[in-house]
Amino acid sequence: MFGFFLVMKAEIVRSWIIMRRYWFRTITGLFIGYGMLVVLVLGFMASSDQVEQAMSRNFEDAAAATNFVLGFIIGMFAFGVVGMFTQGLQGMARTGILEQLCMSPHGLITNFLARSIVSATMTIASSAFMVYMVSLTFGETLHFYPGEVLLLLTLTFINLLGFGFMMGGLVLVFKQVGQVAVLIRMALFGLAIYANEDILHQGAVVRSLMHALPITDAAICLKHVLIKDHLLSDGTVLPLLQHPSFFYLVLSCIVWTSIGVACFRYMENWSRARGTLGAY
Amino acid sequence: MSGEFLVELDGVQKTFRLHHFFKVDEDTQRRRLYRKQRVHAAQAVSFAVRPGEIFGLLGPNGAGKTTTVKMISGLVRPDRGEVRVDGLSVERQRKQVLRRLGVVLEGTRTTIWPLTPLENLAYYGNLKNVTGRVLKRRAHELLDFIGLKDKKNVQVRLLSRGQKQKLAICIALIADPKVLLLDEPTTGLDVQSSRAIKDKIIEMTRDLGKSVVVTTHDMHVAQELCDRIGIIDKGRLVACKKTSELLELFSDRTFIFRVDRLPSLDPVRDLPGVMEASNELSADGPMLIVRLDAGMEARSAALYGVVGLLREEGVLLRGIDQRQQNLETVFLQLTSSTI
Numbered sequence: 001m002f003g004f005f006l007v008m009k010a011e012i013v014r015s016w017i018i019m020r021r022y023w024f025r026t027i028t029g030l031f032i033g034y035g036m037l038v039v040l041v042l043g044f045m046a047s048s049d050q051v052e053q054a055m056s057r058n059f060e061d062a063a064a065a066t067n068f069v070l071g072f073i074i075g076m077f078a079f080g081v082v083g084m085f086t087q088g089l090q091g092m093a094r095t096g097i098l099e100q101l102c103m104s105p106h107g108l109i110t111n112f113l114a115r116s117i118v119s120a121t122m123t124i125a126s127s128a129f130m131v132y133m134v135s136l137t138f139g140e141t142l143h144f145y146p147g148e149v150l151l152l153l154t155l156t157f158i159n160l161l162g163f164g165f166m167m168g169g170l171v172l173v174f175k176q177v178g179q180v181a182v183l184i185r186m187a188l189f190g191l192a193i194y195a196n197e198d199i200l201h202q203g204a205v206v207r208s209l210m211h212a213l214p215i216t217d218a219a220i221c222l223k224h225v226l227i228k229d230h231l232l233s234d235g236t237v238l239p240l241l242q243h244p245s246f247f248y249l250v251l252s253c254i255v256w257t258s259i260g261v262a263c264f265r266y267m268e269n270w271s272r273a274r275g276t277l278g279a280y
Numbered sequence: 281m282s283g284e285f286l287v288e289l290d291g292v293q294k295t296f297r298l299h300h301f302f303k304v305d306e307d308t309q310r311r312r313l314y315r316k317q318r319v320h321a322a323q324a325v326s327f328a329v330r331p332g333e334i335f336g337l338l339g340p341n342g343a344g345k346t347t348t349v350k351m352i353s354g355l356v357r358p359d360r361g362e363v364r365v366d367g368l369s370v371e372r373q374r375k376q377v378l379r380r381l382g383v384v385l386e387g388t389r390t391t392i393w394p395l396t397p398l399e400n401l402a403y404y405g406n407l408k409n410v411t412g413r414v415l416k417r418r419a420h421e422l423l424d425f426i427g428l429k430d431k432k433n434v435q436v437r438l439l440s441r442g443q444k445q446k447l448a449i450c451i452a453l454i455a456d457p458k459v460l461l462l463d464e465p466t467t468g469l470d471v472q473s474s475r476a477i478k479d480k481i482i483e484m485t486r487d488l489g490k491s492v493v494v495t496t497h498d499m500h501v502a503q504e505l506c507d508r509i510g511i512i513d514k515g516r517l518v519a520c521k522k523t524s525e526l527l528e529l530f531s532d533r534t535f536i537f538r539v540d541r542l543p544s545l546d547p548v549r550d551l552p553g554v555m556e557a558s559n560e561l562s563a564d565g566p567m568l569i570v571r572l573d574a575g576m577e578a579r580s581a582a583l584y585g586v587v588g589l590l591r592e593e594g595v596l597l598r599g600i601d602q603r604q605q606n607l608e609t610v611f612l613q614l615t616s617s618t619i
């Protein structure tokens with residue numbers, strides 16, 4: 001446990017130094033992200049032929065736009081977290097950092113966990129900033145309940161982490177998985193944007209598939225709190241903890257984390273047998 | 281047993297299996313749907329390294345040097361045999377073993393380029409469980425020691441290749457490991473940097489009683505650096521001896537008699553203990569070259585015999601030299617004889 005915090009500290013210091021040393025890149029990154037989102041929202045609105053109205057700030061579709069932006073950000077987050085375990089791991093194998101982490105007495109899993117937590121926290125912070133700016137720009141404010149949002153973000157992250165560990169384990173041994181992983185990340189991205197309660201009224205097969213994917217319920221819960229302010233489409237109030245998606249999110253977290261960590265451990269050993277830790 | 285050696289390899293074996301799909305077979309020139317290929321990277325490799333000793337692993341490309349180093353550091357799991365570090369099994373007590381190891385692997389970008397050497401050491405120190413004042417003190421000491429004193433606060437990306445390599449060695453040493461594994465530490469460095477690194481490694485091993493395993497395919501590095509050398513070829517350890525013994529193995533059997541004119545060879549060849557004799561005209565005059573039996577008695581008799589013959593013939597003897605062979609020739613003879 002002590003090791004975990006030590007690695008985390010090292011990661012925070014490293015990220016902080018790099019962020020500060022390349023402050024220009026950090027700031028432009030934020031602005032570019034913001035600009036991209038604004039363009040996206042405008043494009044989204046333009047598809048309903050109402051750009052001018054949109055700019056005049058009393059556009060009734062603003063909620064839909066915010067919905068879209070939030071989905072987009074969650075999607076980016078999912079894309080990023082899973083990417084850390086697939087493309088990120090490949091890159092680390094290529095440069096030899098992976099072998100260094102493996103030789104840390106804390107173990108690869110601890111190192112990776114600390115690494116991803118730090119970078120996810122930074123992503124969340126910058127995303128939160130961008131969502132806030134965008135919602136300010138378009139006049140639609142989000143319903144911000146700090147406790148619930150924090151809980152949901154943590155659960156979302158754990159959920160993705162389990163999935164990421166599984167993908168990462170596969171990448172350690174089968175480098176080709178990296179290519180497939182890009183498609184999977186894209187799918188998660190799309191899912192996060194379009195996930196809503198309607199999905200849960202599909203047939204049993206589709207529904208269980210959706211629940212099994214690590215982002216569906218997380219996205220639905222986040223949207224339920226942040227955008228809909230706990231209101232269902234028929235106008236009734238449903239607290240987060242009673243939302244069926246919340247139940248599935250917790251379940252999904254437990255299942256994915258167990259699968260992910262077990263898979264990663266197994267694959268790490270296999271990778272050592274095949275000598276692929278330091279080779280791409 | 282375990283107290284005596286810091287690194288022990290006991291009958292270690294590793295075979296990599298490669299899977300080829302739709303590859304052309306070299307033998308038949310036909311495309312095969314699937315073919316399995318085995319690469320023997322280590323076959324029954326056994327050696328042990330004492331505290332304060334520098335052990336060299338010498339071998340041509342693809343001999344299995346890096347694989348051996350990775351097996352000691354637990355990055356590659358051997359198929360058979362056991363690797364022990366400080367008496368602990370690498371496979372079963374990996375975490376404890378890792379605390380005792382510092383590793384520099386070949387050609388990898390261990391160092392984090394946007395950070396300075398000090399920040400790099402702090403980062404890797406934390407990864408290796410070193411913190412606080414100890415970390416700070418050791419980081420400064422190491423950088424001073426290796427000669428990066430004035431580069432402590434310069435970003436790594438601005439350092440030269442040799443300086444990066446030095447930093448990588450510092451990173452390996454940050455947790456004060458008992459065993460240091462260096463894979464090709466001087467490849468791609470100029471004479472000066474490679475000399476500096478060599479000196480530092482020797483200094484450190486002698487002063488601090490660490491064990492060092494260093495791989496290289498540079499004979500000179502091995503010859504100057506290592507106390508003992510294992511020559512590895514196609515995954516087999518073909519020789520494992522003290523550096524001086526390895527050189528002696530071949531060198532002390534050939535003698536050069538500098539003379540003023542070439543003597544007749546037949547009587548020399550008939551002497552007991554003489555294996556081979558030849559005449560040669562070199563830049564500094566005629567020479568009689570004689571290869572002798574390995575045994576001490578026979579050698580002594582043969583030397584007296586040759587000198588006696590030369591005297592009988594009235595040849596002027598200007599001097600006697602023992603041919604100095606370098607590792608290169610030894611290495612070539614050893615690796616080619618096992619093909």
Ligand SMILES: Nc1ncnc2c1ncn2[C@@H]1O[C@H](COP(=O)(O)OP(=O)(O)OP(=O)(O)O)[C@@H](O)[C@H]1O
Pocket residue numbers: 274275276279296297298319320321339340341342343344345346347348386497
């Ligand atoms: N992960 C791996 N999968 C398959 N084959 C491998 C793997 N790692 C190494 N090999 C093979 O094992 C053999 C030994 O490789 P190794 O890297 O140990 O050689 P080396 O002695 O370090 O060579 P060099 O002097 O070029 O560094 C080579 O034939 C190599 O192709």
Ligand SMILES: [Mg+2]
Pocket residue numbers: 345346347386463
């Ligand atoms: Mg090598």
